Amino acid sequence: MASATGKRNTKTEAKIKSAFTTLVKSKGFEAMTVSDIARTADINRGTFYMHYVDKFNLRQQLINDTIDDLTRILVERVNPTEPTISQAGKSVVDVFQSQSIAKALQYVKNDYTFFDAISQSGNDMSLYERFKDVLKRLIITQAKHRDAEPQTIYNGIPADYAMEILVSAVASIVWLWIRRGCKESPEEICLIIERNKTTAPADILW
Template sequence: MVRKRNTGTEAKIKVAFTQLLKEKGFDAMTVSDIARIAGINRGTFYMHYMDKFDLRQQLLDNALFDLRRILTDSEASGAAAVPQPGTAARQHPSVLDVISPQSTLAALRYIRNDAAFFDAVTRSGHDMTMYEETKKILRRLLEEKAEAMHIRPALGAIPHEYGTEVVVSSVTSIIWLWVRRGFTESPEEITKYIEINKRMTPLSLLR
């Protein structure tokens, strides 16, 4: 997937789409609505997108492209140190180390910096596409890096297919709950929760 160049006009269209998604919902909005709020004519809109469905897909694709790029960069630039749970350093590589806390933090900052869009998508009822695609990104990344590290994505006695699902589902669910709650916590706090979650069983987290 090649990320679409974000021009000034496309940025205005995205802002208009985000506003209408929150105010009217996707089904009720029209291209005329989008063009009016963006301050452009319909012809200009159609120079960039085929219709509102194409617009939505491209916006989702762009966000997912960026998230994959950020999560793939294990040395996420500009990521500050993340508070680590008090666990002893492991002697051998683990599947839990495949997605670094620095990359997680960078991805969370990216989401918060575009909070209006992610909030609108989440509240519109169309967020499951992004949720499932984010899981796919994490699963693919986990499997690729685990293979490069010569480890199997398993959790104890759980087969690797199930171990992978546990990891990617829990991380994605924490992120999406954070979005639904209105970004109440900081990206640093959520990163810390994800790191703790990686190393504890679900029941132990409820104590």
């Protein structure tokens, strides 16, 4: 997390994050002030301003840190040698590897109070869209590892739409899980994502 001084103070920033999460739940994001955050974190206002410009900058930096962590889990540890699966007579890479997804979901569950606070702070869709961007990066990264030639059409669907369909399905499942309180285990959500890969929308309706 970048601070005004360019130095990272994990302990102080952890206290500020905890205070932010608590105050969003108790007062709401709009009502909280920097003084509230400093008092709850047991720091002075000057210390807060050494790390963040204001509460909006704090929220954005927390989201940025979260996306950075998810990127490391999902993208930077990608395994291009993961075995392929057979679908409709074609060999395709399982771009959303269960092991990586499970680690990402466990990360979310471990920090659920923060994700719950963000969803109540009026900025949850920003995090949702950023999460979709991470999934897109994952697909692009794996394609580069496999030296796959980019296509403009996938099964009759323009590439941009095909990408959106793919990442939106996974992101929506994860987001519903968060809004439901992360009640299911990461393994259960991974199973739902796996089943979604081979389940047509019409199969759900009928």
